Every structure is written in C-alpha cells, then in structure tokens.
Amino acid sequence: MGSPAVREPQQDRSRATRQRLLEAAVECLAERGFAGSTVTVVAERAGVSRGAAQHHFPTREELFLAAVRYVSEVRMQEIGRQAATLGAGSRRTEALMELLADLYTGQLFRAALHLWVAAAAEPQMREAIVSLEAELGREAHRAVIRMLGVPDTPGVRETVQATLDLLRGLGLGNLLTDDSARRAGIVRQWARMLDSTLPKS
Amino acid sequence: MGSPAVREPQQDRSRATRQRLLEAAVECLAERGFAGSTVTVVAERAGVSRGAAQHHFPTREELFLAAVRYVSEVRMQEIGRQAATLGAGSRRTEALMELLADLYTGQLFRAALHLWVAAAAEPQMREAIVSLEAELGREAHRAVIRMLGVPDTPGVRETVQATLDLLRGLGLGNLLTDDSARRAGIVRQWARMLDSTLPKS
Numbered sequence: 001m002g003s004p005a006v007r008e009p010q011q012d013r014s015r016a017t018r019q020r021l022l023e024a025a026v027e028c029l030a031e032r033g034f035a036g037s038t039v040t041v042v043a044e045r046a047g048v049s050r051g052a053a054q055h056h057f058p059t060r061e062e063l064f065l066a067a068v069r070y071v072s073e074v075r076m077q078e079i080g081r082q083a084a085t086l087g088a089g090s091r092r093t094e095a096l097m098e099l100l101a102d103l104y105t106g107q108l109f110r111a112a113l114h115l116w117v118a119a120a121a122e123p124q125m126r127e128a129i130v131s132l133e134a135e136l137g138r139e140a141h142r143a144v145i146r147m148l149g150v151p152d153t154p155g156v157r158e159t160v161q162a163t164l165d166l167l168r169g170l171g172l173g174n175l176l177t178d179d180s181a182r183r184a185g186i187v188r189q190w191a192r193m194l195d196s197t198l199p200k201s
Numbered sequence: 202m203g204s205p206a207v208r209e210p211q212q213d214r215s216r217a218t219r220q221r222l223l224e225a226a227v228e229c230l231a232e233r234g235f236a237g238s239t240v241t242v243v244a245e246r247a248g249v250s251r252g253a254a255q256h257h258f259p260t261r262e263e264l265f266l267a268a269v270r271y272v273s274e275v276r277m278q279e280i281g282r283q284a285a286t287l288g289a290g291s292r293r294t295e296a297l298m299e300l301l302a303d304l305y306t307g308q309l310f311r312a313a314l315h316l317w318v319a320a321a322a323e324p325q326m327r328e329a330i331v332s333l334e335a336e337l338g339r340e341a342h343r344a345v346i347r348m349l350g351v352p353d354t355p356g357v358r359e360t361v362q363a364t365l366d367l368l369r370g371l372g373l374g375n376l377l378t379d380d381s382a383r384r385a386g387i388v389r390q391w392a393r394m395l396d397s398t399l400p401k402s
Contacts, residue, residue, distance in 0.1 A: 033319075033321065036322060113318060114322075116373070116376055117315060118234075120234065120377060121233055126377060129377060133377060155390065158386045158390035159390055161386070162390060162391050164370070166363055166366050168374065169366030169368065169373075172317070172369045172370075173369065175318070176317060185362070188359070189363060193394055197397075
C-alpha cells in the first residue's frame, strides 16, 4: 500500500492542476485577448503558482495550444452526449445546429479566434497553430458527420464543411455583440437547407 | 482663373493623400495586425508625414475605422461592376459566390478581422466598431440581394445572411493557410444549395 498509494493522489493533484490551468487559459484568452493573457495572469486565475504553471507548460505557446486542444475535446464530448439524447424527429437537425452554434459562439471559439489572429501576426507561433487548426477542423468534421448520421461522401463532405464555415461566421458575428436573435433565424433556415440537401439517414 | 484654380489641385492632393492613407492603413492592419499598425507605420507606407496623417485622422481609431469603411465601399463597387458583366446562365450563382469568396479571403477581410478582434479586448474602441460592423453588414446584405436578383423576403433574408456568415467563415479559414482548394468545393456546393433554395429570379 506504500508508494503507489502516495503516488496516486500526487498524480491526481498534478492532473487537476493541469486541467485548472488549461480551463483558465481559455477563459483568459476569451476575455482579454492574446496580448492580455500572460502565463502569470493564467496561473493567478487558476490559483496556481507561476512556477507550477511553468513546470506544466514551459512556454506560453505550449500552454495556449494545449488549452484550446483540451477544452475543445471536452466540449466536443459534451456535444456528442447531448446529441445522443435528441430524438430522430424533424426538429433533430435544427436542435443539432443549435448545439453547434452554442459551441461556436462560446468561450472556446472566442479563445481560439484570439489565438489564430495572434498567430497571423506572429510567425513563430504560426506553424503549431496551423497544425492545431487542421486537427480540430478534422475532428469537428467527423463529429458533425456522426451526429447528422450521414456518409462522408462527395457532396455531403462539402455541405458539412460549409456548415462548419457557417458556424465560424456565426462565431465571428457574436464577437462584439449579442447576435442571438439574428442567429436563431439563420440556424433554422440552415437546418431546413441541410434537411433538403443531405441524404436521409 | 486665380483662387479656385489653385484651390482645386490642393483639394485633389488632399483627397489623394487621404486615400493613400486609407489604403495603407488596410494593408498594414492585414499584414501586421492591430498592435503592429501605428499611425507612424501607416504614414510611412503611404509616403505621408506623420503630421499630415494626423491632420486627416486625429486618432488611430478614426484612421482605421475610416480605412475599413472606405476600402469596403471601393471593393463592393468593384464587385457590383464585375457581377453586372456575368451572364444569366446556370453558372451565375457560383461565379457570384467566387467573387464574394475572393473579397472575404482578401486583404480587407483580414484587416477588418484584426480590428474586430482588437475591439473585443479594447472597450474604448468597441462602440464605434460595432456600428461600423452593423453598417457594413447591412450594405453587404443589400449588395448580395441585388446581385442574386432575389426579393428580400423572409426565408430569402436568412439564406442571404447564412451566405454572409459562410463567407466570414471562409475568410477565417484562409487566415493562416492558403485554403483555396477546400474553398472551391464549398463554394460550388453552396451555389447549388442557393439555386435550389432561392426563388428563381
């Protein structure tokens, strides 16, 4: 019972610290932008010392990349679970689009947007962000294909990609104002267009 | 022949200086982001003294707001002229979408994106940028309605709004990489969906 029992809580604590840092990093980015989000600010929000933060994430870039990747995985899993509870009725596509629109107008999208735009002006961050963007794009594509219950065939593929671009546009439209009234009508119309375009599952 | 003839060229010169500053401001924002775009940098690129730049635009915010508004008007007029030369055949919607996608993946969108994202983290710029965003959004909506030759009725309105959000998403997708291959398929599919959704003009 000795050593493993001691190691276990330490590992748990370390994992919990890491997760607090990642969640705090996304919150900071979303609220303050990249320039206002230093490791010190994130560590403070997470209730962790600057030294502990740097132990987990030696550079600021590593912290923010890991943060967007981690929170993205968590949110996509949540949406997958919510989608599984939706019925198969005629409102299913619209309900799915609402779930996705909530994701793309939330804190995670806002954080990612600040990171992408910072990378556009900072060449040393660019390569890592481009890989992360491609990885998250592929995961989002697979998740939407799965939730809509359609095959990933030509035509469908482009419609799903268009859906993801529309969602990014809705996210951008919600950056400076509460765009929810305009968005509701677009989501409804988009669901109609998807239902008449996609093969029946 | 005296005073008016002298004043005329001065007014022309002043207008030309102003336009050079506005074009340079959009180029700077697109390339360097908001933090890297000071009035000094813009004046230098435009070949204008810092004093002359401040005579035209007393604050940095005024310069960038006027720049995005001016370049946006110029580009929308260009697109309107190009759209007028397109035939009425079955490829018209796709050709229109390509014109619009070129606009939303170009320098102007990139500049506007940097300005919007900066405003999200800088409360004192926010109000003016929100007004500008709303104004440009209304103009883009009217322009797309006109180019597609459709009535601005319920259903059509939301489809056109979705088109503008999709275009914003495509612009964002082109921020860090050349996204043109993926985009071509989406634009084609979107044009098909528009043709089967919108009333025939």
